[in-house]
Amino acid sequence: MNWVLRWVILFGLGVSVISPIAYSDNLVDVYRNHNIPLIDNRFRIDPKVTEVTFLLQRKPGSAPAILVRPDGSKIYPWKFPKGDHWLETSKMDIVTLKNPMPGPWQALVSYQGQNAIKVVSNVKLHVEPFPLQVFVGERLSLKAQLLNQGKPLIFGPYMDNVLLHVTLDSLGSTQDDNFAFAHTKLAALRDDGKAFDGYPRDGTYTGYVELEVPAGKYTLRVMTQNGVFTRAYQQMLLVSHQPYQVELLPPKDTTHKARIKVAVDADEIKPDSLVINGIIRNDLKWKKHFQIRTRKVSRDHLFVLPTPTQPGSYRIEALVYATTLGGRPVVMRMPVKTFYVLAPPPPPVVKKTPEVKKVKPEPSHWLLWTILAVVLILVMGAGLFGFVWWHKRQAFKKALADASAGESEEIHLESQSTTPEKDEPQDAPGLESEPDLTKEEKDE
Numbered sequence: 282m283n284w285v286l287r288w289v290i291l292f293g294l295g296v297s298v299i300s301p302i303a304y305s306d307n308l309v310d311v312y313r314n315h316n317i318p319l320i321d322n323r324f325r326i327d328p329k330v331t332e333v334t335f336l337l338q339r340k341p342g343s344a345p346a347i348l349v350r351p352d353g354s355k356i357y358p359w360k361f362p363k364g365d366h367w368l369e370t371s372k373m374d375i376v377t378l379k380n381p382m383p384g385p386w387q388a389l390v391s392y393q394g395q396n397a398i399k400v401v402s403n404v405k406l407h408v409e410p411f412p413l414q415v416f417v418g419e420r421l422s423l424k425a426q427l428l429n430q431g432k433p434l435i436f437g438p439y440m441d442n443v444l445l446h447v448t449l450d451s452l453g454s455t456q457d458d459n460f461a462f463a464h465t466k467l468a469a470l471r472d473d474g475k476a477f478d479g480y481p482r483d484g485t486y487t488g489y490v491e492l493e494v495p496a497g498k499y500t501l502r503v504m505t506q507n508g509v510f511t512r513a514y515q516q517m518l519l520v521s522h523q524p525y526q527v528e529l530l531p532p533k534d535t536t537h538k539a540r541i542k543v544a545v546d547a548d549e550i551k552p553d554s555l556v557i558n559g560i561i562r563n564d565l566k567w568k569k570h571f572q573i574r575t576r577k578v579s580r581d582h583l584f585v586l587p588t589p590t591q592p593g594s595y596r597i598e599a600l601v602y603a604t605t606l607g608g609r610p611v612v613m614r615m616p617v618k619t620f621y622v623l624a625p626p627p628p629p630v631v632k633k634t635p636e637v638k639k640v641k642p643e644p645s646h647w648l649l650w651t652i653l654a655v656v657l658i659l660v661m662g663a664g665l666f667g668f669v670w671w672h673k674r675q676a677f678k679k680a681l682a683d684a685s686a687g688e689s690e691e692i693h694l695e696s697q698s699t700t701p702e703k704d705e706p707q708d709a710p711g712l713e714s715e716p717d718l719t720k721e722e723k724d725e
Contacts, residue, residue: 328383334404335388337374343391346374351384404429406512408503414519417496418614420600423447423470425486425503427512433484443505445470445486449518450500457497459520465494491614496522523613524549525601527557531620532588539586539620541597545575550603550611557615559599561587592624 326333337346348356358367358374368375374390408425415421425445427434447467451459467490474481477488497520504513530540539561545552555575562568569587589595597618604610 323385323387325385326381326383330381330383332377332379333381334375334377337376337388337390339373340391341372345369346376346388346390348376349387349389350382351386352382404434404512406503406505406514408514410516411501411518412609413517414521415492416521416611416613417523418491418493418616420489420491420612420614423468423486423488423490423503425470425514426484427505428484435482435484443472446502446504447490448502448504449492449494450502452498452500454498458495459497459499462495462497467491492518492520493614494520496520521549523601524603524605525555527615527618529597529618529620532622534623534625535588535590535592536625537588539588541573541584541586541618543573543575543582543584545582548606550605554602554604556602557599558602559597559615561589561595561597563589563593563595565593567591589622592622594619594621596620 335348339346345358350356356362356365356367356376356378358369361367361376362378364379366375366377405428406425407428408423411421427443446469448464449467450464451457451462453460468488470476470478470486470488472478472482472484472486479485479487499518499520500515501518502513502515524546526544526546528542528544530542532539543555543557545555553576555573557573558570559572560568560570567589569589571587573582573584575582586597597615597620599615601613601615602610603613
């Protein structure tokens with residue numbers, strides 16, 4: 282951005298701020314400073330007072346107070362003039378009256394000790410001004426005080442009901458990013474010593490507001506309202522784009538590293554002053570802190586981030602610290618970056634030729650069984666043949682024996698008749714005698 286143009290814009294904003302600040306002074310100076318003497322529970326109101334607030338302290342749990350006008354008429358918590366305010370708490374009543382009747386007033390209230398009635402006048406809201414030029418996402422420190430006659434208003438029961446609201450309203454310029462942006466509440470602060478407030482009931486409101494809004498021109502208002510009175514402070518703000526750019530280079534998978542590229546706008550901040558303090562987390566309570574420092578003068582910086590080892594969705598949250606060329610330290614919230622870590626790809630499948638295991642052939646028994654069967658058949662055949670042969674042999678021998686026995690008997694008979702009977706005729710001569718079979722068989 283051209284420096285001449287920038288200072289012209291800022292000068293114009295500065296001129297425009299003069300009027301609102303003066304106007305806010307008029308807002309806070311509602312009650313004129315008048316010393317109203319307190320005599321027990323009676324007090325007098327000066328004729329010049331146009332508006333006054335009473336703080337009527339009473340015993341805890343007691344009945345609300347009743348105010349008695351100088352003419353004897355009464356004002357009740359449930360019946361008071363239109364335009365007035367009555368706030369009732371457990372320990373006190375806060376009453377604001379417009380154009381109160383001058384003269385002696387009386388408060389009917391159960392109180393302890395003295396100074397049960399406090400008259401608040403000349404209450405002002407003092408706010409430390411914000412820089413005219415700020416950045417998107419910048420965290421601004423807020424310090425404000427409620428002053429009564431120039432001193433912090435620290436009356437405990439009264440301050441318990443005071444809230445400080447911080448709001449932004451767009452000016453609606455068509456040339457700005459916030460053209461369609463209307464109104465937003467930035468914070469609501471109490472003087473209770475909690476959160477970013479320093480000390481409780483010290484009359485000083487401290488805290489932070491974050492400008493999570495589009496770039497453009499705004500009206501910032503700080504206002505306190507407790508149902509009784511209103512004080513406000515306002516000024517103009519020029520919210521510029523962040524003076525750096527962040528590009529996330531997500532990892533491909535768990536085996537790669539996430540990287541971040543940071544580009545610094547040297548026309549807005551000092552390049553070597555940028556510090557990013559962040560954390561990487563997921564929804565499973567995994568987190569890892571990191572810090573980046575741009576110590577070199579180069580425009581672009583590339584940094585390696587701690588990368589998770591498990592696949593899933595992750596986000597980066599960080600605060601950015603820098604110093605402007607004018608020497609103002611700034612704190613900005615970096616836009617949340619998200620990335621997804623994939624599981625590493627599986628290793629390529631290598632097709633291996635299956636090893637053929639040489640299986641020793643089991644010894645075959647068929648040959649043995651065949652041999653045994655043949656031998657068995659042969660044995661059975663031989664046995665059968667032998668049996669048949671033996672049977673025939675025996676039969677043959679028996680036949681021979683029978684035959685031999687028959688022949689022997691015949692021979693024996695013949696031998697017995699070798700001497701022929703005298704009366705038997707002799708063989709005729711010339712006839713051959715029969716062969717002696719017995720002799721052959723014996724020879725055999």
